[in-house]
Amino acid sequence: LTVRWKYQGRGGSKRVPDRETAKTLVRHINRLHALGKDYRPRDDQNSETLGDIIAAHLNSEARLKSDKTIKNKETALISYIRFLRVKRPRGRLMPNLVDEQSIERFYDSLIARNLSHNTARHYATAVKMFWKWAERSRDYGEFFERYREPELPRAKKSNVTKSPTWSTLDTLIKQEITDGPYPQYVKLMILQRYTGLRVKQASLLLWSDIDIDGKRIRIRPELGKSALEKSGRIIPATPHLFDELATWGRREG
Secondary structure, X not given: OEEEEEEOOEEEEEEOOOHHHHHHHHHHHHHXXXXXXXXXXXXXXXXXXXXXXXXXXXXXXXXXXXXXXXXHHHHHHHHHHHHHHXXXXXXXXXXXXXXXXXXXXXXXXXXXXXXXXXXXXXXXXHHHHHHHHHHHOOOOHHHOOOOOOOOOOOOOOOOOOOOOOXXXXXXXXXXXXXXXXXXXXXXXHHHHHHHOOXXXXXXXXXXXXXXXXOOEEEEOHHHOOOOOHHHOEXXXXXXXXXXXXXXXXXXXX
């Protein structure tokens, strides 16, 4: 198919692989003309491949998301690239390969490889979000089909873990004091009981992080998990915790 247009007396044309791509390109050209801009097609041989655009997407996301989140997205998108490469062993992988059917088949291939339903859905969702981002992008939107929602099985409900009550925690601490083989675990459990910190965070706290007079605890950036936590934070704690800490002897390490 060939898309033709005219702007301020100057005409142009571009060949596209299918009708849906033609419609997407026409919408993009009309949008530019409405803004008073001419459309200049890029040379297909010099245009970005799917891998190039994925790299740009990850760089854009890295401004707002944690390193772990970006790594997970990268793993999912690399798996999608490998899936497409099996279907198209030669040539460059271009943006017009991304559509709802390819994402659905990608999901099915992950299930066939014995990945869990939730993991397969997570991978497919990463591709969906990439497609949405690219299709709306000023730089790459013209190369992608209009976004259409893939049909994926619903996410399976995971078992909800209920937080223990105060009395349950107190009972566990008393049992550890009486019968526990590792006394250091008692202090760790007390810290978690009063602060809600994760095991790793509580175990890596230093006395220099604890302000007994100010009744505050500093969570160092390297102890954070989310992007917000990695900026560091100060948390207030109950005076009962600091009364307990005052009985712990030497404050070193």
